[in-house]
Amino acid sequence: MTRWPLPEPMRLALAEAARAANEGEVPIGAVIVKNGDVIAAAHNRTRQLPDPTAHAELLAIRHAAETLQQERLDGCELWVTLEPCAMCAGAIAHARIARVYYAAPDPKGGGVEHGARVFEQAQCLHRPEVYAGMGEAEAAGLLRDFFRARR
Secondary structure: OOOOOOOHHHHHHHHHHHHHHHOOOOOOEEEEEEOOEEEEEEEOOOOOOOOOOOOHHHHHHHHHHHHHOOOOOOOEEEEEEEOOOHHHHHHHHHHOOOEEEEEEOOOOOOOOOOOOOHHHOOOOOOOOEEEEOOOHHHHHHHHHHHHHHOO
C-alpha cells in the first residue's frame, strides 16, 4: 500500500471504484476537479445502464460538462483509478482536460502509455499532462479482488 496519504481526489476515485465493484461493475472510478473543487465523480456503469461507453471517465466528463455548462473542461484535472482506454483518452483530449492522474497502468487495454498512446498521435489536438502511479496498489488490489471473485 501507499506510504503517504493519497490526495483527496484519488481517494474519492478509489471510493467510486469500490462502489462499482459493489454494484457488479468493473471497479474503476473517476473524479474531475477544477480549481481544487470536485465537480464530478463517477464509476463504471456499462452493465447497469447498459451502455458500452459508460466508462467512469466518460460519465465524469459528461457530468462535469453539464455542471460547467460547456463542452471544454479547460483547467480541469481527471483523477482515475486505471489508465484510460483509447476511447476515454480521445474524450479527454476533446474535452481539453489539463491534467490526468491515473493509479494503475493497463498494459492490455490502456490508451495513454500503452496500446494506442492516443496523446502521442499527430492527430491528437490536445495533450494533457499525465501522471501515473498514485494509488496504484489500491486500484490494482480492487481490480484483482473483483476478477478473482468472478473466476
